[in-house]
Amino acid sequence: MTATAELMDYDDVIAAFDPVMGMEVHVELGTVTKMFCGCATAFGAEPNTQVCPVCLGFPGALPVANAKAIESAIRIGLALNCSIRPSSQFARKNYFYPDQPKNYQISQYDEPIAFDGYLDVVLDDGTEWRVEIERAHMEEDTGKSLHMGGSGRIHGASYSLLDYNRAGVPLVEIVTKPIVGAGERAPEVARAYVTALRDLLKALDVSDVRMDQGSLRCDANVSLMAKDAGEFGTRTETKNVNSLKSVEVAVRYEMCRQGAVLQSGGEIIQETRHFQEADGSTSAGRRKETAEDYRYFPEPDLVPVQPDSAWVEELRGTLPELPWVRRARIQAEWGVSDEVMRDLVNVGAIDLIIATVDAGAKPEAARSWWVSFLAQQANSREVELSGLAITPRQVATVIGLVDEGKLTNKLAQQVVVAVLDGEGEPEQIVADRGLEVVRDDSALQKAVDEALAANPDIAEKIRSGKVQAAGKIVGDVMKATRGQADPARVKELVLAACE
Incomplete structure (x- = not known):
């Protein structure tokens, strides 16, 4: 003191x-x-x-x-x-x-x-x-x-x-x-x-x-x-x-x-x-x-x-499930520890996560988004988590786009920031910015070939069995496609090109 x-x-x-x-x-x-x-x-x-x-x-x-x-x-x-x-x-x-x-x-x-x-x-x-x-x-x-x-x-x-x-x-x-x-x-x-x-x-x-x-x-x-x-x-x-x-x-x-x-x-x-x-x-x-x-x-x-x-007595019948009883039930359903549950409560994320799950997201993904990236956004914007200009439904939509493979996590973060900045609904932001993951293998193959040609030494390492060296090529392709490529698919194409 x-x-x-x-x-x-x-x-x-x-x-x-x-x-x-x-x-x-x-x-x-x-x-x-x-x-x-x-x-x-x-x-x-x-x-x-x-x-x-x-x-x-x-x-x-x-x-x-x-x-x-x-x-x-x-x-x-x-x-x-x-x-x-x-x-x-x-x-x-x-x-x-x-x-x-x-x-x-x-x-x-x-x-x-x-x-x-x-x-x-x-x-x-x-x-x-x-x-x-x-x-x-x-x-x-x-x-x-x-x-x-x-x-x-x-x-x-x-x-x-x-x-x-x-x-x-x-x-x-x-x-x-x-x-x-x-x-x-x-x-x-x-x-x-x-x-x-x-x-x-x-x-x-x-x-x-x-x-x-x-x-x-x-x-x-x-x-x-x-x-x-x-x-x-x-x-x-x-x-x-x-x-x-x-x-x-x-x-x-x-x-x-x-x-x-x-x-x-x-x-x-x-x-x-x-x-x-x-x-x-x-x-x-x-x-x-x-x-x-x-x-x-x-x-x-x-x-x-x-x-x-x-x-x-009619009003007594309108009383909701007590918050701590509800949390105990949710904790059992999610299978998380007491420590994790306390952290979720302390950051004010429980109701937001539940609403996001109710909107169609998986519990693990909903927890991850609210207590990591969205919590960071709340801190930087100096508001409470519940005060962010994004709804659980919108977060669930973004998670769904990731699950469908239409967005990478990094692209999804761009979409979330745009929602927070008032640019509109997630799907519209993806369309307006052209952020959807590139699925055209021919376009990806071209980017892979160009990256390998620009890095012959790295390409040789991959051919000699040093698979971890492919990370450099994957990174270059992701940069060339503005992060819109699927990293896992890019790596597959890189390894196939170096066989």
Whole structure:
């Protein structure tokens, strides 16, 4: 760790304290419209173009709850093994920030729609850990403040801009019960939980769970209590950690920072903290409010949410196969090791590979393309694997052209790059560029004869039995045909010509 704050050695923290965590994950739902109005939710629109009197909090503008968002919240609750409340109430959470135009947020307080669940997560060594869920409640997102000039934070900024496009976007906040007993594995448990939760939400198709775009945001609450202490220590809340690895790093850093404070006789301040991606540290934000500070009261403009029990059971029937159960089944079908499967999961390739196989490709070829060449392309283009501008169907088409012998692997890579660059469908690119493998033996024979004539010494070596020398001639022919020859066929012609 390279932070400036004094840190306690991690092993010493574990020897002296028991870490306690609480994870709060905000999920932006993938609805077409906002939680309480008909404004669009598309990411990346021009600032303040997706707003209306309701989400801007104009006097007299009345909210109407989004039915699809309620359905998504119930499905999330069911997938997390929660009870679904027969009647849940929206509340006003009052606070006065410039990114909340109404000066209150419509949320749920003492009557969340889902409560008392759990999620079993698997750690790196295969150990299963149960994280208990306190609640999953519905609310609306806030707008976005842009602090111009300086570091990007409000301190030192010349001025601030406000974009209310995000204000009112449907959210589900998932709150765990205190996670205790993890000891030295606490940071790993935190990462494993958010990873499993992200995978589950993606499988439910309720959100795109893009942490880089804020669709999934994690707040990590951390405290330390002395060994055998009867009550928890004071917690801090590290806000909006935006990657899975950063969740682990932030928890570990807070444990070491708090340990140093307590070891020196200091007191932990209940506050929000900001995670610094550059060095993995956290910095102080604002003093953390309590529930009383928000002055919750029932939202007078919305009726309670009372889902019919038959509808809830109908939604239970729509739950997909759990991602980890699906992965175990796929792993058995593919016959790959645990290590290989972990690598596929870590690069985000599983669903892409499965979709490519479903589109007609062989599993081994699909795995090879996504974790090698396409992964390299994602790195060079600085996007996630799933963000590449190519579909599994298109990848399967390219693999099929290779299997049919119409493309070599190198030609196929050219086609894939062209698809990524927006040139069209694979078959059209092959036709437009004239990339199909040359099958005309007469044309290949001519290229072989010319290459042998240009390299008489190599030709003599081949005739004397040094077959490996044919590689030079094959390479020349491939160059002459712009890589469109079948290397195996070229080698056959070279050896036949030298008999």
